Amino acid sequence: MNVLTIDTATPAVSAGVVRRDDDGTVRTLAERVTVDARAHAEQLTPNVLGAVSDAGLTVADLDAVVVGCGPGPFTGLRVGMASAAAFGHALGVPVHGVCSLDAIGIHTDDDVLVVTDARRREVYWARYRDGVRIDGPAVNAPADVALDSSTAVAGSPEHAALFALARLDVAYPTPDGLVRAVGDWGDPQPLVPLYLRRPDAKPTVPKSSVPKSAVAERK
Structure with missing residues (x-):
C-alpha cells in the first residue's frame, strides 16, 4: 500500500510517501521537510503535494494516511492532524495516528x-x-x-x-518511522492529540458570566 505520512509535532513540517508491503516491509518513496516552527500551516500542503509528486504518484494512489499526534505544541498538532483527517476523508482512506516520539x-x-x-x-x-x-x-x-x-x-x-x-543522528519523526509505529493496521482509532498540557491561549470570559457580586466588589 502507498501511505501518506504527516507530522507537525516538531519544527519540522514533514510529509512523505511510504510503500508498505504485505510482509510489513516499508520503503520511503519521497519526503519533503521544512524546518520552521512558524510555517506549519503554510508549508504542509505544498510539502504533501510535493512528496506525492516526487514519488511518481497522484493522491488517488494513496491507500492510507499516518499522522504524528504529538506530543507537540497546540497549533502545530492541530494543523497536521486536521490536514490528515481532511485528506483521509477526501480520499476515502483510513487515517492512523501515532506518537511522534x-x-x-x-x-x-x-x-x-x-x-x-x-x-x-x-x-x-x-x-x-x-x-x-x-x-x-x-x-x-x-x-x-x-x-x-x-x-x-x-x-x-x-x-x-x-x-x-x-x-544519535535521528532528529525528527521520519516517514518510515511513522509507518512502522502503527501497531494495528485494522480499523483506525479516533485521532487524539497528545498535548500533555493546556494551550497557552485562554478564552475570554464574557461579561455576562461575571457574577454581579464581583462587579459590585470592583466598584
Whole structure:
C-alpha cells in the first residue's frame, strides 16, 4: 500500500510517501521537510503535494494516511492532524495516528531517551528499549527527566545536548518511522492529540458570566 505520512509535532513540517508491503516491509518513496516552527500551516500542503509528486504518484494512489499526534505544541498538532483527517476523508482512506516520539525512537537500539522541544524551557520525552517505548511520553524540565538506564539520546539536537549522553543522528519523526509505529493496521482509532498540557491561549470570559457580586466588589 502507498501511505501518506504527516507530522507537525516538531519544527519540522514533514510529509512523505511510504510503500508498505504485505510482509510489513516499508520503503520511503519521497519526503519533503521544512524546518520552521512558524510555517506549519503554510508549508504542509505544498510539502504533501510535493512528496506525492516526487514519488511518481497522484493522491488517488494513496491507500492510507499516518499522522504524528504529538506530543507537540497546540497549533502545530492541530494543523497536521486536521490536514490528515481532511485528506483521509477526501480520499476515502483510513487515517492512523501515532506518537511522534515513537517515529524517532523506533529507529534506535539499546536504551535511548528521545526528546523534542516543548518550549517553556521544557522537553517532551519518552524512553525506548530496542525501539519499543518503555516510559512516557511526558513533559518536564530537562533536569527533571530521569535518565535511568538510557545510554544515548535522540531527537532535537539543541535539547539532546542538555543531557550527558551519547547523541544519535535521528532528529525528527521520519516517514518510515511513522509507518512502522502503527501497531494495528485494522480499523483506525479516533485521532487524539497528545498535548500533555493546556494551550497557552485562554478564552475570554464574557461579561455576562461575571457574577454581579464581583462587579459590585470592583466598584
